[in-house]
Amino acid sequence: MRLTPLQIVGLRDPEEGGWSRLRTLQYAGLHQMGLTRTIAHLLAAVIALGLFMGDVPLWQILIWLVTLGLALANGHRIDRSLADIGRRSMTREDFRRQALGVAACAFVWAFALTLFAPHGDSGEQLALWTLIAMLIAGSTATMSAAPIGAITFATVAGGAAALNFLFRGQIEFAAAVIAFLAVAIGGTLTAARTYLSARIAEAGVAEKDEVVSLLLREFQENEADWLWQVDVNRRVRSASPRFAYALGSEPDTINGKSLIELIAGESWASGKFAPSLHELTQMLTRRENFSNMLVQVDIAGGRRWWELSGTPITDSKGNFAGFRGVGSDVTEQRESDEKIAYLARYDTLTGLPNRLMLTEALGEAMRYADQWKTSCAFLMVDLDRFKSVNDSLGHQIGDRLLAQVSKRLQSVMTENEKCGRLGGDEFAIVIRDAADKDRIEKVATTVIKALSQPYDVDNHTLYIGASIGSAVGPRDGTTVETLMRNADLALYRAKDDGGGEYRTYEPSLHADAEERRRLELALRHAVGRNELLLNFQPVVSAKDEQVVSFEALLRWNSAEHGFVSPGKFIPLAEDTRLIVPIGEWVLHEACRHAVKWPSDMKVAVNVSGEQLLEPGFSESVVRALADSGLPANRLEVEVTESIFLRDARTARQALEEIMALGCSIALDDFGTGYSSLGYLRKLHFSTIKVDRSFVQGAAQGSRESLAIIRAVVAMAQSLDMATTAEGTETKEEVELVRSLGCDKIQGYFFGRPIGAEEALELVRKRRIVAA
Known part of the structure; x- marks a missing residue:
């Protein structure tokens, strides 16, 4: 091993291999000698007490014993914490703690030399040094797994002994101690190098055994794998039957042929190989180990994907003799992986x-x-x-x-x-x-x-x-x-x-988004906080201008935002589906107020598509009528033609159930969206409402608007339906829609939306005037 002493003890990183890897190999068995070292120190402590008992004050002896016990307990605890080093990596913190634990024990013995020596004669002093020398020698022998600890103990305890002899003028003994320490430290380094070398060799053998076992097991368990071998010229040698089968040939026909030529297919003649074949050729040329290399091959069965692993082989003289390895066909797995990768990244x-x-x-x-x-x-x-x-x-x-x-x-x-x-x-x-x-x-x-x-x-x-x-x-x-x-x-x-x-x-869009969020949060609590209210706009007969019904219009007076425009909060309610509970509240409130009106007067309630398609909508209508006591024929449900675009069957079924109760249905905003002629044929609406845009266009002389209103009126009369003109604001517009044949009129000319009590008062006044 080309490791310096500092690299062996762990004070410097090795040039090859990781610091943590080497320390793990060293310290993996350290805990096994922990109890032995503890017993040795205790025995030495007993002998030391026998030498100085009676000479040293008892309280000093007790303090020293307690300190030694704590140091030994701490060292034993640290050694036990390293018992799992074989299953994890050694950290620098582990290294530092172990060295400091040994140093603490060494300082206790150094303290003994300073504390006990003045109370004894030369013989007792030498006996104490002999005990410490035995501990140093024992550390050198038993702590080759942790050389930094053995060197630390020898340096601290031995250094204290050398200084003690020097202070007493015993220079020859101090020199002897220093020589002993040099030998002990040198022995520690030698033992540590030998121990570490052995551990590295054992780990290498174990790793190779594991790899070989794994390869053999995989080869035996997977019948699709095969062995392959080539010589120094990359020609196939000793072709196995499985390898020949994978190539679509017989063993005798492929022995001696170039491996690259066999798997390159038609690209061999042109030299335009797949990139993976170039990579395989380079690995064979450089004589390098390779594992699980994915190679594209062209063989008799077509284009395939092989996974190859190989290692250089040598002859008895150590000369390069070719390559040997294993391979398997992974075409199906490759195609599956490509498909999964495509699905993960493409729609x-x-x-x-x-x-x-x-x-x-x-x-x-x-x-x-x-x-x-x-x-x-x-x-x-x-x-x-x-x-x-x-x-x-x-x-x-x-x-x-x-x-x-x-x-x-x-x-x-x-x-x-x-x-x-x-x-x-x-x-x-x-x-x-x-x-x-x-x-x-x-x-x-x-x-x-x-x-x-x-x-x-x-x-x-x-x-x-x-x-x-x-x-x-x-x-x-x-x-x-x-x-x-x-x-x-x-x-x-x-x-x-x-x-x-x-x-x-x-940047202002963030403020808009935040306002929408806050508005949505407030709207969720609007019903519970009684912030919603209904206004009612009168609908009059075109003949005598008597009020025949009111349309219920939702308003929101938020405690946080003030009065919020319906054009702002109604779309928000529909987007968040809050329109369903809010719409049910509107239905109940409208019926509750309408029951106070004359018995021949209706109330019209707008219903969104979200409400109508909600399961059990007809049951909510029944509950509203039952709770208020309003007869069903006095409730008119207004819908727009857009509701039929989402789920026409469900919408039609819900409207039929409402009509079966006796309620009437009005088709609002007719002509502004999609064609509703099919729905007019299937469902008998009580009223068709002409949008205000047509009324205003007709008042301005638009031929198209006039034609549309005439067509709607004619169609409604033929289907026995009433027509209501919306958005009339002037007397001229009222006279125009009356002349065009509309049955009912609604607009600011006859009244803006008003509260429930005001609506009731308006009905009474008009009835009194009419009477």
Whole structure:
């Protein structure tokens, strides 16, 4: 072993091999001699007491004995703590504690020399030194596993003895002690070197035995493995039947042939080998061991993957004689691993990179931007109106549509951009170098334009769009998570602005997101805190302008946010599904107030799609009517045509159950969304409400709006349904919709939304005037 004394004792790291590895080999058996060393020290202590008892004050002897006992107990405890060193690595803290434990014991004996020697004669002093010399010799013999401890004990205790002799003028004895210490320390180093060499050799043999046993066991248990051997010219020798079978040949036909030629296949003639074959050739040329090398081979059975391990062999004279090793066919495992790796990084529906791969690409782009002091960008793309397609035409059509979207997205990408699918109808784009800010906007507008073109899917012409939000790194975030979150905030703003838009991240978006979060939290407690209230807007007859019903409109007076616009909190309630408990509260409150009105007056309650599709919605209507005592024919449920796009069957079933109770159904916002003619044929609505946009357009002379209102009125009359014109604000608009044949009118001209008591008072006044 080429180890210096300092490297052997552990005070310097070895040039080869780890410090911890060597110390582990040394100290693994130290605990076995701990009890022996303790007994030796105790026996020496008894002899020392016999020499000086009566000469040294008893209290000094007791103090020394207690100190020695504590030092020995501490040393024994430290040795026991190292009992598991064979199962773990030795640490420098373990090394330090063991050395300090031995040093403490040595100082106790050094203290004995200083304390006891003045009370005895020369013979007793020599006897005490003899005891300590025996302990030093014993440490040298028994602590070869921990040489730092033996050297520390010898240095401290022996040094104290040499100084004691010098102070007494006994120079010859001091010299003898120093010579003894030199011999003891030299012996310790020699014994430690021998012990460590033996331990290293044992570990090496054990490791080799373990490797050989493992290889033999794996070879015997796995019949697919084979042995192979080549000579110095890399030609096959002593081909085993299994190896020949793996090559698709007979042993006699492959013996003597080049191994590389046999497994290179057609590439042998051209010399264009697979990279793994080049690596195998280099290992054979350099005569180096290799293990579990994955090699691509072309044999009679086609392209396969082999896992090869090999080691150089020598002849009886020590000359290189070739290679011997084992191999196995791992083609199926390789293909399975490749498939798993693909599924882990690519979206199976679109073939685009998935969220994991996009995250890695963004991280790489950010590192590139940091290195070259440039910028990168992350764009989040959300499809507009995709959910309607998915709900109305089914998930199969939706999946085919997503496949076409992915192809269009890929077609507009360059080498500087990578697109992928985050999930659902969300996609993303990573721009590696975004130093040109106009480039980001150009990519976004190109994507929006490309994705907004019509799609032809299974004879359906579909129109969707895209909204995009972007964030630029490192300006808008220095981590992947921050950049993705900020791009999402920008996308949310684009969706809020109506969709089909591109928005960039702004710091103020965090404030908007925080406001939305706080608003949602307050809305969750709005019912319990009695912050919600109902207003009622009158609906009058077009003939005599008498109030025939009221539409219940929800308002929110938050203790934290004040009056919140319905246009702000209603969409939030629908997004968070809070609309379900809130809608049930509205239904009960509306019925409770309406029961106080005249018996011929109805109350209209708006119901969202989330409510209608909730299991047991009809039961909640029954409870509201039963709790309030309101007759079913006085409750009118208003729905929009969008409810039929999500789950038409469930929506139709729920409405039929409500109609069976005697309630009437009104179709709100007719004509502003999707075609409802099929639903008008299947369900008998009591009222069709003409949207205010058509009323205002007709008042401004729009021919299209006039035609739409006339068509709706004519259709409703033929289906025995009433029509209500919404949004009338002037006398001219009232006269216009009356002339067009609308049955009922609703708008600010006849009254704004008012409280329940005011609504009741309004009914009384109008009835008195009419009478």
